[in-house]
Amino acid sequence: LLASYLFKENNDFIIYVSSNNYKASKCYDYFVKILGYENVNIYLTGEIVATEVDATSKEFTYERLQTISNILKGNKKVIVTTISAISKELIPFSEIKSSVVSLQNGSIINRKDLIASLIKLGYHKVPTTNAVGDFSVRGEVIDIFPINHVNPIRIDFFDNEIERIVYFDKESQRSIINMNVNNIDIYPNTELIYNKKDVIKKIPYTIDYDIMKDINDIENYTYSDRLFKYVRYMYDNTESLLNYISNKIVYFENSDILHESYNKTIEELFYYLDSKGLNNKYNFAYFFD
Secondary structure (H helix, E strand, O other): OHHHHHHHHOOOEEEEEEOOHHHHHHHHHHHHHHHOHHHEEEEOOOOHHHHHOOOOOHHHHHHHHHHHHHHHHOOOOEEEEEHHHHHEOEOOHHHHHHHOEEEEOOOEOOHHHHHHHHHHOOOEEOOOOOOOOEEEEEOOEEEEOOOOOOOOEEEEEEOOEEEEEEEEOOOOOOEEEEEEEOEEEEOOOOOOOOOHHHHHHHOOOOOOHHHHHHHHHHHOOOOOHHHHHHHHHHOOOOEOHHHHOOOEEEEEOOHHHHHHHHHHHHHHHHHHHHHHOOOOOOOOOOEOO
């Protein structure tokens, strides 16, 4: 109630930190009842083992991306999260901010460069665009379903000039009348933005199957939460979610319980790394102290 009240009275983001995903989900439901869905985001990460075997919820990823896009736009929210999520090492916020693709009617943009940028930003090239995160290319037309949009957009090119940007219906694939737009920003559909050549050459040579699979995914921009541990190979400096937001009020639900939860997470991490023989072999990134 206090956090909700201050959210209404201030221009700050409210970060509400719980000890685990279950408690955070319950808190999220309470905030939604008080403030409405439009004012609340949830930012959760999976457990170590679940992350490594790609068993984390895709919903977690979607909600994190929604949170980040709202931070980029400066749309203040209550962000419900956990101690492990705010301790996670992430790429610098400046890199995410600079990766946003801005498109405008009449502007000149190399179509091949745009396609390469979309792949790097986590968008999936498919025959027909009908889901968030998809894009497709048909002649001089590029369809994109950006994150945070209800409908996909269609970009008509004449050579490398954008002639028209219009929303279209994902079911009928027909343009929506009177829904032309002059300009639009395409936000990342991934939390990991990097130059694959720079990253791969930094990772020590190995014949370990799991590491080789990760390297292959990095090379092909096949994103998964499993690749977060390579963030130090992507950037010299890493940041946390709290670094992403300048104007914020942070509520810690219970400091003793949060410390206990954090320590348990670190213990599980070391146990996992020992079981896989990965301790001290690589400069992996997981959690800040």
